[in-house]
Amino acid sequence: MGHWWVRNIIEPGKLPLLLALASFVLTFLVTRVITRLIRAGKGPFRNITPGGIHVHHVVPGVILMVIGGFIGMAGGPRGFGSAVAAVLFGIGVGLVLDEFALILHLDDVYWTEAGTKSVEIVIITAALVALILCGFLPFGVNELSPDETHDRFLVVRTVGINFLCALIALFKGKGRMAVIGVVIPFVALVGAIRLARPNSPWARRFYARRPRAQARAKVRAYRHDVRWSGIRRRIEHLIGGAPSR
Numbered sequence: 001m002g003h004w005w006v007r008n009i010i011e012p013g014k015l016p017l018l019l020a021l022a023s024f025v026l027t028f029l030v031t032r033v034i035t036r037l038i039r040a041g042k043g044p045f046r047n048i049t050p051g052g053i054h055v056h057h058v059v060p061g062v063i064l065m066v067i068g069g070f071i072g073m074a075g076g077p078r079g080f081g082s083a084v085a086a087v088l089f090g091i092g093v094g095l096v097l098d099e100f101a102l103i104l105h106l107d108d109v110y111w112t113e114a115g116t117k118s119v120e121i122v123i124i125t126a127a128l129v130a131l132i133l134c135g136f137l138p139f140g141v142n143e144l145s146p147d148e149t150h151d152r153f154l155v156v157r158t159v160g161i162n163f164l165c166a167l168i169a170l171f172k173g174k175g176r177m178a179v180i181g182v183v184i185p186f187v188a189l190v191g192a193i194r195l196a197r198p199n200s201p202w203a204r205r206f207y208a209r210r211p212r213a214q215a216r217a218k219v220r221a222y223r224h225d226v227r228w229s230g231i232r233r234r235i236e237h238l239i240g241g242a243p244s245r
Contacts (some may be wrong), residue, residue, distance in 0.1 A: 004021045014058070015083065016082045016086035017067060017133055020087070020089050021126065021129045021130065021192060023086070023091050024091070024125075024126065024129075025095075027095060028097065031095060036241045044190065057099065058095060060100070061093070061095025061096035062093060064091050064202040067088055071084060072085035072089065072090065084203040087114070087175075094122075097118060097125060100116055101116070101117040103120075111190065113243045113245065116236045116240060118240065119240035120236060123239075124180070128179070128182075131184065132183065137183070162181075165181060165185060166178045166181045166185075166192075168192035169188050172195075172197060172202040173198075173201075173203070174196075195216060195217045198214065198217045198218045
């Protein structure tokens with residue numbers, strides 16, 4: 001275990017990333033527990049409202065991200081300072097992304113169905129950081145051999161193709177696959193090949209005069225949503241709390 005830790009975490013300089021990920025996830029979970037207690041009127045926690053203004057926790061989150069970011073840039077990639085910066089930054093990200101839906105809608109939608117978007121963003125972010133921690137790099141660069149990385153054409157071609165697949169998946173209305181596909185190119189490739197979502201920019205551009213393709217896209221999207229939306233919603237409600245009815 002000690003040898004694995006040194007070889008995979010310490011030597012590559014990934015300890016700050018691990019600390020940031022751990023503090024990010026832990027902060028999000030603790031924050032959700034506290035907000036659910038406040039919502040239920042239990043425990044000693046209350047909303048912070050100085051002067052009648054509700055201070056959302058995205059505010060201290062932004063402050064911690066700024067402090068952690070500047071400390072990290074000033075202190076270098078290693079040492080005690082980088083560890084402190086990583087923890088501060090991770091805590092800040094946890095607080096900010098917990099209210100991602102508020103930032104997106106510019107409205108307090110925390111306990112609405114729209115507010116579950118924050119939970120989804122946190123899950124995707126944690127998964128992407130964990131993949132990078134495990135050795136994955138954006139656009140499949142990690143899949144190149146040492147000899148191939150010295151060939152600029154191969155590097156540019158690999159990054160370009162994988163970026164194009166992720167972009168097509170995004171325009172086909174498959175945002176989750178596009179984001180994950182940045183780190184795992186095969187996911188983006190699947191999203192780029194399959195039919196677009198019926199309301200996506202791709203469908204509006206290329207399916208407008210193809211009623212058969214439109215119909216197939218609607219049927220596939222309906223079947224996908226029926227199969228997975230309920231499961232995803234239950235997971236989000238379990239983690240973040242069910243929205244108010």
